[in-house]
Amino acid sequence: MSENPEILKIEKAFPLEMGGELPELEIAYHTWGQLNEKKDNVVWVFHALTANSNLADWWGDILCDESALSPNKYFIVCANILGSPYGTSSPLTINPKTGERYYSDFPMYTIRDMVAAHKILRDHLGIEKIAIGLGGSMGGFQAYEWVAQEPALFEKLILVVTGPRELPWRLAVHASQRIAIEADPTWRDRDMRAGEHGVAAARAIGMLSYRNHTIFNQTQADSESKTEGFRADSYMRYQGKKLIDRKFQGYLLWLMTKGMDTHDIGRNRGGVEAVLKTIQAEVLQISIDSDLLFPADEQQWISTHIPNVTYREINSLYGHDGFLTEFGKINKLMLEFLR
Numbered sequence: 304m305s306e307n308p309e310i311l312k313i314e315k316a317f318p319l320e321m322g323g324e325l326p327e328l329e330i331a332y333h334t335w336g337q338l339n340e341k342k343d344n345v346v347w348v349f350h351a352l353t354a355n356s357n358l359a360d361w362w363g364d365i366l367c368d369e370s371a372l373s374p375n376k377y378f379i380v381c382a383n384i385l386g387s388p389y390g391t392s393s394p395l396t397i398n399p400k401t402g403e404r405y406y407s408d409f410p411m412y413t414i415r416d417m418v419a420a421h422k423i424l425r426d427h428l429g430i431e432k433i434a435i436g437l438g439g440s441m442g443g444f445q446a447y448e449w450v451a452q453e454p455a456l457f458e459k460l461i462l463v464v465t466g467p468r469e470l471p472w473r474l475a476v477h478a479s480q481r482i483a484i485e486a487d488p489t490w491r492d493r494d495m496r497a498g499e500h501g502v503a504a505a506r507a508i509g510m511l512s513y514r515n516h517t518i519f520n521q522t523q524a525d526s527e528s529k530t531e532g533f534r535a536d537s538y539m540r541y542q543g544k545k546l547i548d549r550k551f552q553g554y555l556l557w558l559m560t561k562g563m564d565t566h567d568i569g570r571n572r573g574g575v576e577a578v579l580k581t582i583q584a585e586v587l588q589i590s591i592d593s594d595l596l597f598p599a600d601e602q603q604w605i606s607t608h609i610p611n612v613t614y615r616e617i618n619s620l621y622g623h624d625g626f627l628t629e630f631g632k633i634n635k636l637m638l639e640f641l642r
């Protein structure tokens with residue numbers, strides 16, 4: 304990370320939806336811009352699976368003057384998610400009860416627990432209303448969950464290739480990733496590199512759902528006929544190495560996929576459709592034509608259940624990862640939406 308996050312430390316027990324508890328909670332976060340007097344210029348950005356609270360690392364253009372959400376105008380908040388290795392409490396955090404890292408003692412958490420942590424940060428920052436919530440992929444899960452709990456909190460929501468609940472295809476991707484991690488006998492070991500072979504395989508499985516045929520033809524084609532040493536092979540292996548180097552330890556990634564599986568804003572609330580209808584925010588919903596993980600037909604179905612929604616589709620060769628690589632196109636839609 305290029306710039307250290309602020310750390311909010313809550314020295315009391317943080318109860319978790321599935322019955323566990325953390326004796327204390329740390330929340331890593333970044334802010335940009337100034338909260339105005341009326342406190343009506345808050346933008347809350349929710350990051351996805353492997354990003355962090357520093358937008359400059361993964362959506363840097365959002366901080367530019369040309370951005371629809373420039374910090375010249377808005378007070379931007381981004382918090383690292385619970386369970387991630389980038390500063391918020393996770394399996395890599397020191398357990399105050401033992402003086403050692405939690406590792407596989409870290410309890411099961413859900414998207415609802417991530418939102419509970421966001422609410423603590425919201426209160427700490429003195430925020431009452433959020434002008435714009437923005438999230439792609441798992442970032443959008445947090446936005447959907449928060450608006451399900453507080454339908455009037457956001458004035459506007461920008462939801463990019465995401466959804467109100469997990470569906471069988473994504474559950475299958477996560478299950479496959481866990482099968483890969485569990486096949487590494489070290490995955491629950493108490494050290495930083497536990498399960499690294501499993502993590503490498505799990506990242507490769509993930510990449511198959513984040514990208515597609517077209518982008519691999521474009522970026523990973525070999526310039527000559529070969530029998531081994533294919534570019535696509537070394538690319539997939541390198542992606543696994545990168546994730547391991549970013550401290551995505553075996554148990555940590557395994558648990559993160561479990562947390563994502565629980566995402567369902569309709570659970571114990573009368574179902575997804577009923578909850579979507581309660582959203583009071585004006586919503587911009589963006590889909591990507593080549594996304595295999597959150598396909599456009601699912602995105603269209605969701606939009607038919609949100610009362611005040613603008614549905615837009617962008618074109619990208621990148622598939623699901625287009626939400627990270629196509630900021631220019633997303634920014635254009637955001638500018639139109641906010642005009």
Ligand SMILES: CC(=O)SCCNC(=O)CCNC(=O)[C@H](O)C(C)(C)COP(=O)(O)OP(=O)(O)OC[C@H]1O[C@@H](n2cnc3c(N)ncnc32)[C@H](O)[C@@H]1OP(=O)(O)O
Pocket residue numbers: 304353354355360361523533534535536537538539541549624627628
């Ligand atoms: C501190 C942080 O890292 S914060 C996290 C920031 N990232 C995120 O939030 C999301 C995770 N990142 C991603 O999903 C991707 O990086 C994206 C979508 C943002 C960008 O995708 P891409 O432009 O395809 O870049 P991607 O990282 O997948 O691959 C490029 C890397 O693969 C390498 N590479 C490309 N082809 C090959 C190949 N055939 N063999 C081996 N390596 C290859 C490149 O040299 C480059 O290496 P580098 O990252 O060390 O510079």
Ligand SMILES: N[C@@H](CCO)C(=O)O
Pocket residue numbers: 351352353354440441513624627
């Ligand atoms: N490339 C994304 C995929 C999940 O949205 C990530 O690594 O976070």
